[in-house]
Amino acid sequence: MFMKKYILNFSYAFRPRKPLLTLRLVATFLGIFFRNKRPLRYVDLAIGYACNLLCEHCFANGLKRNGRRTLTPVEYGAIVKQAMALGAVNFSFQGGEPTLYPELLEFIRHSSPERNLISVTTNATLLDRRSLAELKKAGVDILTISLDSAVAEEHDRFRGVPGTFAKVMETIRLARAMGFKITLGGVVSSQNIRSAGLVQLIEFAHKLGVIIFLALATPVGEWAGKEEVILAKADHEHLAGLLKRYPLLRTDFEANFVHHGCGAVKEILYLTPYGDVLACPFLHMSLGNVFEAPLADIRDRALEHPSLAAYAKVCLAAEDPEFMGYNRGSFYGQEGGQDGVPRTLAACMAARRGVA
16 A cells, blocks of 8 residues: 555656656655655745635634735745755645735746646635646646535535635646646544545545545644644544545655655745745744745754654644644744744743743
């Protein structure tokens, strides 16, 4: 099963029309297997937090801060080059809803799309044939489309706008016909882990032959303080059964280059529009800011933390009590967040020790 999933992951990365990307992938794997290198793999690039939907769980609202300096397309391009020097081959443009931003194509063009795997994470409601053609021309390879249930009413209720499901289905059909690779992305919580809509969604992905990623419910953003959404032990056991049953089903643990587990910092980083570097979108603690330090230095410092240095066997944001304790509260809360300055992992740790 592991090898089958690994080969399928590679099929998403292999793009014959991008020979320079292929060469970089080959060099990366040679470095892993023969030189024991530990490369970065994937960077989420949030370009802004505006959105046209009203999602129940939205993590991005907790990171939004009006008035802060934001990265320009040229500056994003410079950060991409720093990440590439660390091994990164996959860059995902995110929001909010990234297709709301007219500058999205410019962001992509500054990110060496001929040498990288480029994806856009989208709710898919604003895309049509013309905009899809523009994304493809700019170098986008993968659309990661948010879909939380195969039952239209359930998906629309979770995303907060009626008619969303029907538009997503149309966009999936159109994008596949135009040659995009598709992945589906949903959220699994204690409330939907056993729902018929979730199982039907997984079976829909398998019928299409596309990978589906499930993010574990995390009490941040709009779900801040809602511990009831977190998966219980029995829920995790049920999810493990689904992962064994459906080869195309993934959590982030199955997407790493080699090791199974949490790839935060080892292989994955998240960049806010304000230059803050996070371990992942759901760990709302800054590891540093690219306006103040090189990406390599920020990553090196973060890897000094034992939980971030290792491939944890549980999700730090949704299963690890220690990290979930650090992660409580607003990104701009009292634990280091005065005057619009984000709280840091070090500040959160110190605050927790003080409480203890």
